[in-house]
Amino acid sequence: MKNKGIYIIALLFGLLTSYFLYEFLAKVEKDTTKIEMETVVVAAQDVPTHTLLTREMVKLQKVPVGSAHPHALRQPEEAVGKITIIPLIAGEQLLQEKVAGKDNLGSGLAFKIPEGKRALSIQTSAIRGVAGFLKPGDRVDVLCVMETGETSESMVILQDIEILAAGANLDPHRESEEQDTKSENNQTLTLAVTVEEAQALFLADVRGDIRLILRGPAEEQTVEAKAFQMKDLFD
Structure with a gap:
C-alpha cells in the first residue's frame, strides 16, 4: 500500500508538471504571435x-x-x-x-551607354572642322573619305550618332578637360553605336579619313546621300 501511495503521488506530480509546462509553452507561443x-x-x-x-x-x-x-x-x-x-x-x-534605374545610373561611362548600343572611342587627330566644339550629348553624322581604285569617294557612313564623352568629360554641361589643356587635334570622342555601326566606323577610321558633321538639337531626320566622287566636283 505504501508503494502504491508513492506511485499515486508521483503520478500527480507528473500531471502537474505537464500542465504547467503546457501553460508555459502556450504563453510563449502567444507572446511570439504578438510580434508585429x-x-x-x-x-x-x-x-x-x-x-x-x-x-x-x-x-x-x-x-x-x-x-x-x-x-x-x-x-x-x-x-x-x-x-x-x-x-x-x-x-x-x-x-x-x-x-x-536606367534614368538614374552612376557616373561611369558604362552607365551612360543606351540600351542596345556600344561605346566606341576615336582619336580626333584625324578629325577637323567642329571637333573642338563637340561635347557629350551632341549628335553627329560621320563622313568618310576613302580611296577606291583610282579615285576618292566621300560618303556619309553613319547618321544621328550620340557623343557619350569628349575626352574624359561625360557631363554635357562642363567643358572638356582635354579641350582646356590640349589642342583639339588630340581630343578623343566616344560615340554610342550599334555593333554594326561600330564595324563600319572602325573600318572607316582605319582605312579612310573621318569628319564629323554636327547636327542641330532638333534635327532628327536622316537623308539618303550617295557617295561623292572626285569627278563629281567638275560635273
Missing part, C-alpha cells in the same frame, strides 16, 4: 555589381517591425529592372542606394 512583422525585399541569391535584376533574383521576406532598414525596398517591382551598384549577398535587404 513587416515585409521587405531581399536578394534571393548572390548578385554581382552592374547586374540587371530579374524577379528570380529577389524575394519578399518578413522581418520584425523595427528591424527593416529605413531605405529598404518593400515591393519586388521596385527592384526588378534596375541595376545593382554594389554586389548583393543572398538574404540581405535591398536598399534604394544599392540599385539604380
Whole structure:
C-alpha cells in the first residue's frame, strides 16, 4: 500500500508538471504571435555589381517591425529592372542606394551607354572642322573619305550618332578637360553605336579619313546621300 501511495503521488506530480509546462509553452507561443512583422525585399541569391535584376533574383521576406532598414525596398517591382551598384549577398535587404534605374545610373561611362548600343572611342587627330566644339550629348553624322581604285569617294557612313564623352568629360554641361589643356587635334570622342555601326566606323577610321558633321538639337531626320566622287566636283 505504501508503494502504491508513492506511485499515486508521483503520478500527480507528473500531471502537474505537464500542465504547467503546457501553460508555459502556450504563453510563449502567444507572446511570439504578438510580434508585429513587416515585409521587405531581399536578394534571393548572390548578385554581382552592374547586374540587371530579374524577379528570380529577389524575394519578399518578413522581418520584425523595427528591424527593416529605413531605405529598404518593400515591393519586388521596385527592384526588378534596375541595376545593382554594389554586389548583393543572398538574404540581405535591398536598399534604394544599392540599385539604380536606367534614368538614374552612376557616373561611369558604362552607365551612360543606351540600351542596345556600344561605346566606341576615336582619336580626333584625324578629325577637323567642329571637333573642338563637340561635347557629350551632341549628335553627329560621320563622313568618310576613302580611296577606291583610282579615285576618292566621300560618303556619309553613319547618321544621328550620340557623343557619350569628349575626352574624359561625360557631363554635357562642363567643358572638356582635354579641350582646356590640349589642342583639339588630340581630343578623343566616344560615340554610342550599334555593333554594326561600330564595324563600319572602325573600318572607316582605319582605312579612310573621318569628319564629323554636327547636327542641330532638333534635327532628327536622316537623308539618303550617295557617295561623292572626285569627278563629281567638275560635273
